[in-house]
Amino acid sequence: MKRTFFSTPYIVWMIIFIVVPMLFIFYSAFIQDGHFTTEFVNQALETPLYISVLIRSIVVALIATALCLLIGYPVAYILSNMKKSTAAILSMFFILPMWMNFLLRTYAWQVILADNGVLNMLLTTLGFAKGSFMYTQGAVLLVTVYNFLPFMILPIYTILSKIDRSHIEAAHDLGANSANTFFKVVLPLSVPGVVSGITMVFIPAITTFAISRLIGGKKYPLYGDLIEDKIVASGNLGLGSVLSIILLVLVIISIVVMHKMEAEQGNEEGGTLW
Amino acid sequence: MKNKIMRTVCVLLVAMLVVASLALSGCTKAKETLYILNWGDYIDPQLIKDFETEYGVKVQYDTMANNEEMLIKLESSTSIYDLCFPSDYIIEKLVQKDMLHELNKENIPNIANIDEQFLDLSFDPGNKYSVPYMWxxxxxxxxxxxxxxxxxxxxxxxxxxxxxxxxxxxxxxxxxxxxxxxxxxxxxxxxxxxxxxxxxxxxxxxxxxxxxxxxxxxxxxxxxxxxxxxxxxxxxxxxxxxxxxxxxxxxxxxxxxxxxWFDNAIIPKSSKNPELAEKFINFLNRPEVAKQNSEYIGYSTPNKAALALMDEYWTQNEIYNPPQEVIDRxxxxxxxxxxxxxxxxxxxxxxx
CATH class of the missing domain: 3.40.190.10 (Periplasmic binding protein-like II)
Known part of the structure; x- marks a missing residue:
């Protein structure tokens, strides 16, 4: 009884800000002048250009996720092996930038990467030649990874620090070396953290549009840019809505797949961020 | 103990809501309100305050990022706007859709201050629906x-x-x-x-x-x-x-x-207060107001009476005040x- 009472504001909030807007999206995607239409769906699926943008977005998001995992896992591992107090202070440094808005952090990178920016100033003082970093594919990836890295580190760190030390000691006692212990014991036990990390990086990475515009100068546009362009610049609500739904379906599929993977691993340790 | 805190918080929240809603309804009833939709950073905010004081009204000023966003907002059945500043080709579209209020020129005598070469243009012959704002x-x-x-x-x-x-x-x-x-x-x-x-x-x-x-x-x-x-x-x-x-x-x-290009003042047909909007258009076209506004934004004014008041920095500036041959091409x-x-x-x- 009490539980339902306290969840009422949340349910009302969800209906107003999640369900109703979704209905609007579905309405403008399938209804034109009061009639049901599949025109926008056909257009979205039959234009090769839109498909290739989608594929490019998936590839970029996958690369960004892989980079986050490659950087994030070792960091989380090192953190989890530190003294609790040191680890707490260090993980603060990863959380601290998240107190600032994501767009502001992206704008800050503009200042760093600009031709006459901080990075080039540093390079010239050190005697290196100036480089051109802004508006490149590399810059887009760098800022994407920077923005989403904490979402990879934190869930993995949480899981790793919860692993019972006696498992590792037992592995050592039974003669496993460090590498064996890591691959046979630590890594499998940390899978739930890796799965939530991947989900939490992949989804924002595939739906982002601000980074490719602000850092990529729209030379490497993603699916999010296409949706924004269709709705805001061309005023084509129908097509924009269909494109949004396609992206939504893709996100749902990836969440389901990730959950399946997690379930197959059998996570007795439990406690992911989802 | 915890329960007590919860109750106090609830009471406080309710009290705040009541006060806020009273305050809000109080404002809206007291004064007429003019709802304006304009591009970001596209008016001297001081002028809005001046208009509010002079006419004893309240101005609700919202901004848009581009023409299409404005179109979507105006087409919505809940549109509240009385005044808007779309670009030339959008006006043509709005006229076709029959979405514009025909201006009552008697309320806008200051339209006489506008340079003739910027009146009666292809997108709105006879300026039935629009008055140029910036160009x-x-x-x-x-x-x-x-x-x-x-x-x-x-x-x-x-x-x-x-x-x-x-x-x-x-x-x-x-x-x-x-x-x-x-x-x-x-x-x-x-x-x-x-x-x-x-x-x-x-x-x-x-x-x-x-x-x-x-x-x-x-x-x-x-x-x-x-x-x-x-x-x-x-x-x-x-x-x-x-x-x-x-x-x-x-x-x-x-x-x-x-x-x-021209950005122009228009009044949507859905406006509930077109007369006040016309007053605002007239206000904007007072020579000294148009001068102040144009110097604040940096965009060229079509108001020749305002241009006559401006100093050399502006009149000699070929970007601001291009020679006729540039306009012609x-x-x-x-x-x-x-x-x-x-x-x-x-x-x-x-x-x-």
Whole structure:
């Protein structure tokens, strides 16, 4: 009884800000002048250009996720092996930038990467030649990874620090070396953290549009840019809505797949961020 | 204990809600309100306060990022706006959709202050629905420390010498439009062949350009981060300013011609208070008000009585007040109707 009472504001909030807007999206995607239409769906699926943008977005998001995992896992591992107090202070440094808005952090990178920016100033003082970093594919990836890295580190760190030390000691006692212990014991036990990390990086990475515009100068546009362009610049609500739904379906599929993977691993340790 | 705190919090919340709703309903009832929808940073805020004091009304001022956003907002059945400032070709579209209130000129005597060459234009013959607010050209902003040659043709944007130093504008009509001009065609072409040529030219240009930017191009050019950029004249005024901008920058409208654009005051048919909106339009066209506003924004005023009050900094500034021959070689956008889809397909092919 009490539980339902306290969840009422949340349910009302969800209906107003999640369900109703979704209905609007579905309405403008399938209804034109009061009639049901599949025109926008056909257009979205039959234009090769839109498909290739989608594929490019998936590839970029996958690369960004892989980079986050490659950087994030070792960091989380090192953190989890530190003294609790040191680890707490260090993980603060990863959380601290998240107190600032994501767009502001992206704008800050503009200042760093600009031709006459901080990075080039540093390079010239050190005697290196100036480089051109802004508006490149590399810059887009760098800022994407920077923005989403904490979402990879934190869930993995949480899981790793919860692993019972006696498992590792037992592995050592039974003669496993460090590498064996890591691959046979630590890594499998940390899978739930890796799965939530991947989900939490992949989804924002595939739906982002601000980074490719602000850092990529729209030379490497993603699916999010296409949706924004269709709705805001061309005023084509129908097509924009269909494109949004396609992206939504893709996100749902990836969440389901990730959950399946997690379930197959059998996570007795439990406690992911989802 | 915990329960007590919860209860106190609840009571406080309810009290706050009651006070807030009372305060809000109090305001709206007391004064007439004028709802304005305008581009960001496109009016001197002091003028809104002046209008409020003089007429004893309240102004609710909202901003939009582009014409299409405005169209969506006006078309919504819950539109509250009394006054809006769309561009030329959008007015044509709004007239076709029968969405505009026919102006009562008796309430706008100051329309007489507007230069005749900016009245009775193709998008609104006889100014039945609109009064020009600001105008300008589209041209090339360039950094004189990086560009030695005279800038008089759009072709410089295709010059490999400046590879990686060119900014294009992230706007379909403007970017395809200037390319059509570069190729010697009309910006309002209805020929698929010509649009396809413009598309190919822009795709071919893509490796040379640094980025497609919106408003941020101003900061990039002022910071010396590029040699050439396509900008609106009103933005160029600030970019070349010695104090606010970068004196190394200069602006040119190429010989092939360019776009001459107008943003105009209109009243949607759905407005509940068209008379007050007309008063506001009239207020904006007082010579001293139009002067103050135009000097604040930096965009050119069509108000010749205001121009007469302005000093040399403005009147001698060829970006702000271009010579007649520049105006003559420019073209005003027309609504493309269904042909818009040909433009947007071309734009998709360029960007994506």
């Amino acid at each position: 300008g050209t589209v041209g090339i902003l360039y950094n004189t420390t990086m560009v030695d040659e005279p800038v008089d043709s759009w072709s410089i944007l295709w010059d490999e010498k400046y590879s990686g130093q060119i900014y294009m504008y992230d706007s379909m009509r403007d970017t395809i439009g200037i390319t059509l001009k570069y190729l010697g065609y009309s910006m309002n072409t209805r020929s698929e062949q010509e649009v396809a040529e413009a598309r190919d030219a822009l795709i071919q240009q893509k490796p040379l350009i640094k980025a497609y930017l919106g408003d941020t191009v101003k900061d990039a050019m002022i910071g010396g981060e590029g040699a050439l950029a396509v900008v609106y004249s009103g933005d160029a005024v600030w970019c070349v300013d010695e104090e606010e901008g970068n004196p190394d920058l200069a602006y040119a409208v190429p010989n092939e011609g360019s776009n001459l 420019c073209e005003i956008f027309r609504d493309l109707g269904d042909f818009t889809s040909v433009f947007s397909d071309a734009w998709d092919a360029i960007i994506y």
